[in-house]
Amino acid sequence: MKNKNTIKSRIIRTENINWKQLKFIQQDGFKEHTAVNKSKLKESLVANGFADAFNVWQDENNDIWCLDGYHRKHDLEELECEGISVPEKLPALFIDCNDKAEAAALVLVFSSRYAKITLEGMQAFMNIYDLQINSEIFNSINLSEIEQFEMLQTLPIPEELTAVGKEKPATIKITFSNPRQLEAAMPMISSLLEEFPESFYSVSCGEI
Structure with a gap:
């Protein structure tokens, strides 16, 4: 039983991964990614670099599932096709999850916004x-x-x-x-x- 009075770190390790081989729990259309937002994300990646690691879960078959970064992954692929050099491996935070359902719950957590810039x-x-x-x-x-x-x-x-x-x-x-x-x-x-x-x-x- 989880102790609700204690915050436990679920980060297992940080490791560079082949980001092109990431699997995703979320489906197409889960979040709206407009042309304007796509352009902003791609411009930010070029201007600021990859500054936010992927959050991932590794299952019993050693498949790596991305809990966020769905659009970043696809936009990185587009940037590469446009001639931008992208590293073969990028950092990821491995998160402790018991199963895919628990990992899916974290997809919702990472997709939620608890604060907004004013x-x-x-x-x-x-x-x-x-x-x-x-x-x-x-x-x-x-x-x-x-x-x-x-x-x-x-x-x-x-x-x-x-x-x-x-x-x-x-x-x-x-x-x-x-x-x-x-x-x-x-x-x-x-x-x-x-x-x-x-x-x-x-x-x-x-x-x-």
């Missing part, structure tokens, strides 16, 4: 560590399109727009994953247009 918290964090927003950081942060729009309104004007380029049009492109998100953002867009009367926007659908 815009205020992110801004404070960046101030503490003197981080500057750039395209690599911004594109790798998993914020919704609406949250990105709100965040952009709080950012300082880039220096290049306050000097030579200040008399030239400044353009920002936001791609929504579906028309409903665009509709939800329209009040904020209208507010910006009222504040900056000479500005304008255009809408297209089905283009990247």
Whole structure:
């Protein structure tokens, strides 16, 4: 019987594994991985490297099952096809599970979000560590399109727009994953247009 008053480490070991041979418990369609999120994940992997080990379970047949990283694995394969060099072996944390059902329960745990980055918290964090927003950081942060729009309104004007380029049009492109998100953002867009009367926007659908 488990002792509910004690937290036990279930990490057995860390080991570099052939990530292409990973098996997965979760099925296709278990989690939504939009084109926008796929692009962000791939950009983050290229910009930041592989900084988060796979969590895995090894069964009695020595097959290694991945408890998270389903989309990372497939996106790494895509990056490799695109000419990016990916190590043959990557680190994995081996987790103690009695059987596949117990491992499947951990898939749900790793797929759940118990905390979410707030815009205020992110801004404070960046101030503490003197981080500057750039395209690599911004594109790798998993914020919704609406949250990105709100965040952009709080950012300082880039220096290049306050000097030579200040008399030239400044353009920002936001791609929504579906028309409903665009509709939800329209009040904020209208507010910006009222504040900056000479500005304008255009809408297209089905283009990247």
